[in-house]
Amino acid sequence: MAKIPLNPEQTDRVKQLAKEIADQVQGFIQKHSSVSVERTILRLYGADGVDSEGTPLPNRLVEILQEKQGLESGVSRAFAAAMIESGRDAQTTVELIEQEKIDFGNLSKFSHADIVKKEKELAQHAIAVLDASRKKKQEKQKEWPLPRQPWRYMIVATGNIYEDRTQAKAAVLAGSDIIAVIRSTAQSLLDYVPYGATTEGFGGTYATQENFKIMRKALDEASEKEGRYIRLVNYASGLCMAEIAACSAIEDLDMLLNDSMYGILFRDINMKRTFVDQYFSRLICSRAKIIINTGEDNYLTTSDAMDNAYTVTASQLINEAMAKNALLTDDLLGLGHAFEISPKIENAFLYELAHAQLARQLFPNAPLKYMPPTKYMDTDIFYSHCLDTLFNLASVFTNQGIHLSGILTEAIHTPLMQDRYQSLSSVNYVFNVARELSDEVEFKKDGIVAKRAQQVLNEAESFLKSLRETGLMDGIAQGKFADISRQENGGKGLAGVFEKGPEYSNPVMTQLEAEGLIN
Numbered sequence: 001m002a003k004i005p006l007n008p009e010q011t012d013r014v015k016q017l018a019k020e021i022a023d024q025v026q027g028f029i030q031k032h033s034s035v036s037v038e039r040t041i042l043r044l045y046g047a048d049g050v051d052s053e054g055t056p057l058p059n060r061l062v063e064i065l066q067e068k069q070g071l072e073s074g075v076s077r078a079f080a081a082a083m084i085e086s087g088r089d090a091q092t093t094v095e096l097i098e099q100e101k102i103d104f105g106n107l108s109k110f111s112h113a114d115i116v117k118k119e120k121e122l123a124q125h126a127i128a129v130l131d132a133s134r135k136k137k138q139e140k141q142k143e144w145p146l147p148r149q150p151w152r153y154m155i156v157a158t159g160n161i162y163e164d165r166t167q168a169k170a171a172v173l174a175g176s177d178i179i180a181v182i183r184s185t186a187q188s189l190l191d192y193v194p195y196g197a198t199t200e201g202f203g204g205t206y207a208t209q210e211n212f213k214i215m216r217k218a219l220d221e222a223s224e225k226e227g228r229y230i231r232l233v234n235y236a237s238g239l240c241m242a243e244i245a246a247c248s249a250i251e252d253l254d255m256l257l258n259d260s261m262y263g264i265l266f267r268d269i270n271m272k273r274t275f276v277d278q279y280f281s282r283l284i285c286s287r288a289k290i291i292i293n294t295g296e297d298n299y300l301t302t303s304d305a306m307d308n309a310y311t312v313t314a315s316q317l318i319n320e321a322m323a324k325n326a327l328l329t330d331d332l333l334g335l336g337h338a339f340e341i342s343p344k345i346e347n348a349f350l351y352e353l354a355h356a357q358l359a360r361q362l363f364p365n366a367p368l369k370y371m372p373p374t375k376y377m378d379t380d381i382f383y384s385h386c387l388d389t390l391f392n393l394a395s396v397f398t399n400q401g402i403h404l405s406g407i408l409t410e411a412i413h414t415p416l417m418q419d420r421y422q423s424l425s426s427v428n429y430v431f432n433v434a435r436e437l438s439d440e441v442e443f444k445k446d447g448i449v450a451k452r453a454q455q456v457l458n459e460a461e462s463f464l465k466s467l468r469e470t471g472l473m474d475g476i477a478q479g480k481f482a483d484i485s486r487q488e489n490g491g492k493g494l495a496g497v498f499e500k501g502p503e504y505s506n507p508v509m510t511q512l513e514a515e516g517l518i519n
Helices: 008-030 035-045 057-068 076-086 090-098 112-143 161-173 209-226 241-250 260-267 271-288 296-302 305-325 348-362 381-397 417-433 448-470 472-477 507-515
Strands: 032-034 151-156 178-181 231-235 255-257 291-293 336-338 369-371 402-404 497-499
Touching: 008 032, 008 271, 008 305, 008 348, 008 448, 008 472, 032 035, 032 271, 035 057, 035 076, 035 112, 035 241, 035 271, 057 090, 076 090, 076 112, 112 241, 112 271, 112 507, 151 161, 151 417, 161 178, 161 209, 161 417, 178 209, 178 255, 209 231, 209 241, 231 241, 241 255, 241 271, 260 271, 260 296, 260 305, 260 472, 271 291, 271 305, 271 472, 271 497, 271 507, 296 305, 296 336, 305 336, 305 348, 305 448, 336 348, 348 381, 348 448, 369 381, 381 417, 448 472
Parallel strands: 151 178, 151 402, 178 231, 231 255, 255 291, 336 369, 369 402
Antiparallel strands: 032 497
């Protein structure tokens, strides 16, 4: 494969800088939890369902405990004591608590040793759920081999999960390897996970565990028919990152859009809340073998790709370091970037190659998520299709991992099935005719591509040095990413963050941290 001549010592330097920045944030994460993390523990223990008013029962239990005594010790031991008292399964215990038949939070009825023993049993059940998900996916991939990268990624988003299912199967027949069910607009701002199958959404379909189950079944059927494994993607950004990660693991999802920076910058989620939630969600993803997708591509929709490409690279490096802190391995790092330079710039395609190649070499074992042009798409569908075709060429040439198919009508309306078919036809054509192109050429050491990549890397290193001094949170507050400023104590969800007390317990997190991924 053609390579840009990068200095390995500089690569080591920028990775170390990113690690130091991530470790600063990790210090805060270790001392705090959130209402979403506690609800996730309950879900992994077996809690589900809604009350008579439609409030998810994990939310209700956390609210009950918070009102009675606060959350500084977490929900785990209180639920373990309730399980001993009920003598029933987790779901029945949840319902008895909600009906006020169990004094939730009262630990005085049982010995500390008995409560800890029950807690350990619950944690083992939770870990077993994650292990089962990983093993099922591995077995499927043995039966239906994974296609060659770049994997062809297609979005469906009708609002109706049953229509999404139909469109997903059509996309698979046209060549897609990955189906992403985009979430309903603003679901990331909901501080609960909706329940059940849904048939109405706005610009997408609600992410619910039942919807995950419906789509997973459909894609397994498609995998068997096509003889290749079809991956399922959803979104775990926003106020319920860890909960959706848990629901996704239970239903054997393969990928999650999982990036606190996206939530902070583009959905105004409080940074403290989402850093805490992201860590637990990524521990879950690590154990269940769920690939994360990060959202650096979005930076270039609000800032210029030529002027600010270094922010994408720097953020990728920080995201990688944060992911490694959560024990994610390289094969689970779908770090994001995009093809977003203005087509009016002479040699823009060469600069796009430089950005894509730099990402490929900085993260050689990661299935990078490469996003198509959106900022400069046009109502002239032929022009837009041309942009997408050049994007397809850049992707296969630089061996990207996850290729989000661009669609020629993106600038006009929500794409129809025939639009997706046309998009995939172009992807299939370019990937086939240019498959080994990068093995046949070399980059000039002093050429446009090499110089641009070096420039971006130099700028990223300087940027990371400044972030190491200010800290990531202050850097975000100063508007250093995507030209958007978010304050440390602003945004949505801060009230759901709390400092862990001396008796805090989360045995699921403790075991995941101790054991990491077990193959």
